[in-house]
Amino acid sequence: MNVARKHLEDAIKINPEYAEAYYKLGLLLKKEDQADEALEHFQKAVSIREDYAEAQCELAIALTEKGEHEAARNHFLNALEINPSYADAYFHYALLLVELKDIEEAKNNFDKVTEIDQNYAEGYYQKARLLNNPDDFEDARKNFETAIDIRPDYIDGHYYMGKLLSGGVATSKEGSIIDRTDLPEAKKHFLRVLELDKNHSKALYNLARILSREEKYKQAHECLEKALKINPSYSKAHFLFAHVLTELKASAKAKTHFAFSIEHYEDNAPAHFRLGVILAESGKKREAREHLQKAVTLNPEHAEAHYHLARILSTDEDPAPAKKHFFRALEIKPDFALAYYRLAHHLERSGDLNEAKV
Structure with a gap:
């Protein structure tokens, strides 16, 4: 690498207007993670030759990485004006558009990539990642499949195909929401990811989710430990x-891991709820109350959290807080029979006999 760099630097000394040498040296510096120097050389190449599409594209990529999005956009458009069949420029421009939240235009550019080069696996993959509405399920699946057909060892392609199939919400021709979940097929893709990378923690987690849904808890336990x-x-x-x-x-070990889940993500309403229930069942009412209160604060629509919090509060001298949470649970979940039963007992104990009968 250093020998190549020296030759390019020598070429530039001999001919300071040698655009190709600046461009090639920029690529070497990019590989060496010298982003600022690489950008300077791409800028020099473009200043010497404005019609240098590859240098325009690399300059745009470097500017994107520095967060100079509008300048990057201009240089991508320059590259595409010079060479309208430049698949790499369309691809990287589409990535910039995703960053700018211009999703529809990004999709159009990924389509252009695969029109120009039908073997551009990353183009199909990135398009699939953007197809996240129920109406788009089949298109997303086809794009992931194409990416994987082109590159059978495409880890991200297999992983996100597994994600799509394990939560397969789609829209029928009539416009109704249907479940296209295919757990056996999803499992195959997560296992393929793990063949390619045994340390892919997200694939292990998602495989464990499927195993848990299948009630294969020992296998799920093994995946999650890893x-x-x-x-x-x-x-x-x-x-x-x-x-x-x-x-x-x-349950003792479960309590520890619910606590770890919260430690690594404080606003974790489901973990606060589950930990609160375990603590309540073990008689630790004060700690349980704190976690259940946190759960309903983070997710005010969690009927079960309101119910369990009400049960703890029902032992307080003031009956009003428990009553409030029982009623809130029933407002969210009108068919919550156990909440009606516990509310009636609470009202009876607090002397509100007429309301208890209702």
Whole structure:
């Protein structure tokens, strides 16, 4: 690399107007993570030759990385004006448009990429990532499939195909929402990811989610242990591990992992709720109350959290707070029979007999 760099620097000394040498040296500096120097050389190449499409594109990419989005946009457009069949320029311009939240225009540019080069796996993959509405399910699936057909070892392609199939919400021809979840197929893709990268913690987590839904808790436990060994701060994995441990009747360990889940993501309403329930069941009412209060603060529509909080509050001298949370639980979930039952008892104990009868 240093020899190549020296030759290019020598070429520039001999001919300071040698645009191709500036461009090639910029690419070498980019590979060496010398972003500022690389940008300067791309700028020099473009200043010497404005019609140098590759240099315009690389300059645009460098400017994007520096956050100079409007300047980057201009240089991508320059590159595409010079060479309207430049697939890489369309691709990187589309990535910039995603960053700028111009999703529809980004889709159009990814389409242009795959029109020009039908073997551009990343183009199909990135387009699929943008197709996240129920109406787009089949198109997303086809684009992921094409990316994987082109590159069978495409880790991200397999991973996000697995994600799509494990939560397959789609729209029918009649416009109604239908469930296209295909867990066996999703599982194949997550397993393929793990063949290619055994330390892919997210694939282990998502595989464990499927195994948990299939009630294969011991296998899920094994996957989650590996995921957490790789990434000990993975809040979602701690939460799912705690759920699996609960199903395996290991509530003491479950409590620890619900707490870890919260430690790594404080605003985790489901973890606060589940930990609050475990603490209440073990008689730790004060700690349980804190977590359940946090759960309803973070998610005011959580009927069960309101219910369990009301049960703890029902032992207080003031009956009003418990009553409020029982009523809130029933407002959210009108068919919550147990909440009606507990509310009636609470009202009866507090002397509100007429309302208890209602």
